[in-house]
Amino acid sequence: MxxxxxxxxxxxxxxxxxxxxxxxxxxxxxxxxxxxxxxxxxxxxxxxxxxxxxxxxxxxxxxxxxxxxxxxxxxxxxxxxxxxxxxxxxxxxxxxxxxxxxxxxxxxxxxxxxxxxxxxxxxxxxxxxxxxxxxxxxxxLSSREDLDRGNSGDIRCPSRKNVVQRRVSWLSIVVLFLAFYSTAFSGIYLVVACAKPRFGKRIGIQGGITPSTASLLSALFAKTIELSFVTVFVAFLGQVLSRRALAKKSPGISIADMSMRSWIMQPGTLLTHWQTVRYSATNVLGMVALTTAWMAMLYTTAAETLVSPKLRFGPIEGTRLYGQVASKFANPYYLANKCLTPITAEMDSLYAGSTCMDLSHVGQAYHNYEQYIARWGRASRSDNSTSRSLSHRIPPMGTWYDNTTVTGSWIDLQNMTELSKKHGRMVNIVTAAMPHAGVFAASRDPRNSLGQPSDFGGLGEFYISASVSSPAVQVICAGMTEDELNPLIYTKWPNSRKFNASDWLGSQPKDIPTSPDRLNKTVVDELFGFGKKGDQRAPIFPKLPVKYNTIINATGNYPLHSLYLLGASAPSATGAPYVLCALRGGMASQCSTRYHAAASGGQLDAHCEDPQDKLAYRQTAPDSVPFKIDPDWKNVASAWALSLSLGAGIIDANASNSRLLMQLTGGFNNNTKEYTLNPKLPSLAEALAVMAGSTLLMSAEGATFAQTWPHGESPIIEGGKTVYEGFPATIRVSEYASGGTQAWQGIFYVVLVHVFLTSLICLGYMYFDIRGAQVTDFTEPQNIFALALNSPSSIRLHGACGAGPEGRQLGERWRIGMDERDEHYYITSKADLEESMRNRAGDHSDDNVEESPQKSSLSPAVSEYRKLQKSRHSLSVLS
Structure with missing residues (x-):
């Protein structure tokens, strides 16, 4: 029990x-x-x-x-x-x-x-x-033995392994490898960010790798650099702090110092444990660690901004582009043969091509003209008047292949007010230059290797400025009376035959003089170049048109080069009741052609009359003339005029197109004999030039880029072949390249430079300073836990057992010592250790632990410890 x-x-x-x-x-x-x-x-x-x-x-x-x-x-x-x-x-x-x-x-x-x-x-x-x-x-232990043990107390825990790792240990090899990797690749990323290489077709849908893959690889390597850098820097911190804790003449380490590794690995601790920053960020190592924490957080962002390939424009580069040429400018036979139509030559051997061209003229001309008139309508209805100066008025415009906007330019500007005073009548002269359509085709030629927008997922763009001649049309209009027109009207001649429109359209009367006869003298011979002093023969019209109607004349052999239009003005129009216009086409040298290609559409422009434009054709072709008239354009223009019913006045057809044109003849003051442009209406010459702009684009496609035909007497390349013609140009291409897209993004260079230099310093420390021999990292939780558990308690951390150290306890300096008799490592306060050393010096003045026993009889562990105590590594003792 x-x-x-x-x-x-x-x-x-x-x-x-x-x-x-x-x-x-x-x-x-x-x-x-x-x-x-x-x-x-x-x-x-x-x-x-x-x-x-x-x-x-x-x-x-x-x-x-x-x-x-x-x-x-x-x-x-x-x-x-x-x-x-x-x-x-x-x-x-x-x-x-x-x-x-x-x-x-x-x-x-x-x-x-x-x-x-x-x-x-x-x-x-x-x-x-x-x-x-x-x-x-x-x-x-006796009391004397306790004193000799310093601050280790009664604890006996001899270390099973050395504190210093072998150079060929797994830890040393991995840390060195990561240091090499971080340094090498962060250096590569820094060089790439500074060089800003352009990858061209190596990245793109048609290139080596797709844009998404390139971005993924860049982000992947950036992440590995970040992770390796963080690992190496944390190891670097551990080595510096551990050696500082072991070194005899070092300031020791604090709890706040040991928390620096958390700043790098867990940046959020900078906010949650901000007290540690106060005690560690004031020394050199702390400032470096704090800066590195921010740099490590931002490295992936910096790499994405400055290294990852992105679509951006490169610099403007001078080059020489090439385009295929098959014919001279304004060759009507070449244009008819290449016109796309299902009607074959077997079905219509005479008019298959010309009929196709007539439809093209109607479609292109009316479309461009309608856009031009609509823009004037919007300006008029919004009371947004344009200028009376031609250079500031709405320019010629149109479209090309439905997705490219074409914008021309007014060149060879004339003082129409002074000319009107000189000739005593309305004088309306304009010259419209259009871009060379061959540049559009050259931009897509494989020989030039320009990446198209579709090659970059519809996001690519490029700009071309080409030094080529520009097709142009000059329109001269003059107001005339019926009496002034009598020398040019067949029915007004004495002994003329009765007019029959059908007979006139089939063949002109035999009593009309032919070249080289100069016919009758007119009041506008000087203005149009008629008569003996000029090189042109005055046109003959069958009759005077009725109101709102127009009649054309495109007859005459070479060297006659102009198409003539005679129209009857609206009854309410000021000025003369009739107007005579001459249209002539050719190639101008005052312009360069600019083309902007994008997936949403292109922009083809004629850039003219700019003295700073080094690519103006006259700058690269000194022998060129301002405007070289091409007589063959008259043949293209005659088909164009007939297609647009500009000659329908011969039968009094009252065509809509003619009616609108004849409503644009005002602006002349009969009293002052001055003509000025109406800021709310286009002039007749402007409207005709815009309407004829489509003939310039079609005549230039596949034609030479020069002002004259350089390929022999034949107007086309024999055998239906093509040849390449080169021309100076500048290009600016949007392609995948490294580097920032905004100026402010250059701030991220600081991140890349810091990571590279810090990696280089860590590598130098690991490889040259400590030569790969790493000591136990006592800042790692498992190591400091084992060390602290086998160390005596300290009054320096009184009250910290529950909520942890705080205040000055975070800045208390600690040292790692060894009980040399038991080969036992322990951690103790630096102040306690110094006090213990003073006590030992007073009680054992002739018993120096550093010297007894003799160095030759020391164990390897004690020798290792004493060597670490005498460490002179600059970074280890740095405070």
Whole structure:
């Protein structure tokens, strides 16, 4: 009964201090492998009377295990595990075995084991006795030995491995490899960001890799650089701080210093644990770590901004482009042959091509003219008047292949007010230059290797400025009266035959003089170049048109080069009742052609009359003339005029097109004899020039880029072939390239430079300073935990066991020392260590640990420690 009652009674639950650290003070602590007596075997039991069941102060320690209420079996299992993993000498093992035999023979033990199975109690009791005997054979330190141990207290924990890693260890090799990788690739990224290479067709839908793949690879390598850089810098911090903690003449390290690795790995701790920044960011290493934390966070963003390929425009580059040429300018036979129509030559050998061209003229001319008139209409309705100066009025315009907007330019500007005064009548002269359509085709020629917008997923663009001649049309209109027109009207001649429109259209009357006869003199011979002083023959019209109607004349052999139009003005128009216009086409040298290609559509422009334009054709072709008239254009223009019903006035057809044109003849003041442009209406000459602009574009496609035909007497290349003609040009291409797209993005260069230089410094430190031999990183949680657990407590961290250190405790300096007699590393406050050193100097003036024993008799671990103590690495002692 008594034994049963005793077994049910348990000792009172001790306080936490007695459970975890009985008798632990700032300078003394129990040995971590010393067994605490349990209630099962009290100190006064026969088998443990004089064993280490008492502390050096002869105070009995109660079992923490029983204080927590563990069973007998749990205590025995714990003893077994401790004994299995505790190093012992051979003598200790034999003593433990002998003690075990004695314990098994003890009557007290047999009585105690009567409550358990006999077969289970023997090995467990044997281990408990062996463990107790191990503690008995552990010598206690005398007071002199305690002083020699410095701040390590009673703890004996000899290090199993060296603190310094081998140069060929896995850790050293991996860290060096990552340092090389981070340095090399961050350097490559920095060079790429500075060089801003353009990848051309190597990136694109038709190129080597797709844009999405290129962006993915760039982001992937940037992330690996960031990760390797963070790993290397954290290892660098660990080496610097660990060596600083071991070095004798260093300032030591603080808890705030050890938290610097968290700034890099967990940048959010800069906000959540901002107190540590206060104590560490004020020294050089802390400032470097704080800066690096921000740089590491921004590296991927910086690489995406400055390195990742993006579509952007490169610089303007001078080059020479090539285009295919098949004919001279304004060759009507070439245009008819290439016109796309389902009607074959077998079906209509005479008019298949010309009919197709007539339809093209109608479609192109009316479309361009309608856009021009609509723009004038919008300006008039919004009371947004244009200028009376031709250079500031709405320019010629149109479209080409439905998706390219064409804009021409007014050139060779004339003072129409002065000309009107001189000739005493309305004089309206304009010259419209259009861009060369061959540049549009050359931009797509494979020989020029220009990436098209479709090659970049519809996002690409390019600009071309070409030094080529520009097709142009000059329109001269003059107001005339009926009497002034009599020399040019067949029905007004004496003895003329009766007019018949059908006969006139079939063939002109035989009584009309032919070239070289100059016919009758007119009042406008000087203006149009008629008569003996001019090179042109005056046109003959069958009759005077009725109001709102027009009649054309395109007869005459070479060198006659103009198409003539005679119209009757609207009754309400000021000025003369009739107007005579001459249209002539050719090639101008005052312009360059500019083309902008994009997926949404292109823009083809004629850039003219710019003295700063070095690509104007007259700049690259000094022998050119301002405007070279081409007589062949008259043949193209005659088909154009007939298609647009400009000659329908011969039968009084009252065509809509003619009516609108004749409403644009105003602006002349009969009193002052001055003509001025109406700011709300286009003039007749402007309208005719815009309407004829389509003939210029069609005549230039496939034609020479020069002002004259340079390929022999034949107007086309023999055999229907083409030849390449080159021309100077500048290009600016939008393609995938590295580098920022905005000026402010240059700030990210700081990130790339910092990461590269820091990686280089870390590599130099790892490879040259410490030569790849790394010490244990005591800033790593597992290492500092093991070191702190096997170190004595310190009053410097009083009150920090619950919520952690705070305030000045974060800046307290700590050193890592070694108990050289046991080869045991521990961490202690630098202030406590200095105080201990002073005490040792006073009590043991002739017992220098650094010199005794002799260096030749030191163990490898102690020699290693003393070498680390004398470290002179600049970064290790840097504060």
């Amino acid at each position: 008594e034994s049963t009652q005793e077994s049910t009674l348990q000792p009172p639950l001790p306080q936490p201090d007695s459970v975890f650290s009985p008798g632990r003070t700032a300078t003394r602590s129990r040995r971590p492998y010393q067994r605490i007596p349990s209630s099962e075997n009290p100190p006064d039991s026969p088998q443990q009377t004089s064993v280490s069941a008492q502390t050096p102060n002869n105070e009995t320690e109660e079992s923490s295990a029983y204080g927590l209420g563990l069973s007998h079996l749990g205590q025995a299992f714990r003893d077994f595990i401790d004994d299995a993993f505790t190093p012992r000498s051979t003598s200790q093992a034999s003593i433990s075995s002998h003690a075990s035999e004695q314990t098994l023979d003890s009557p007290d033990h047999q009585d105690d084991g009567s409550h358990r199975n006999t077969t289970e109690s023997q090995p467990l009791c044997s281990h408990r006795a062996s463990s107790t005997t191990l503690v008995q054979n552990t010598p206690m």
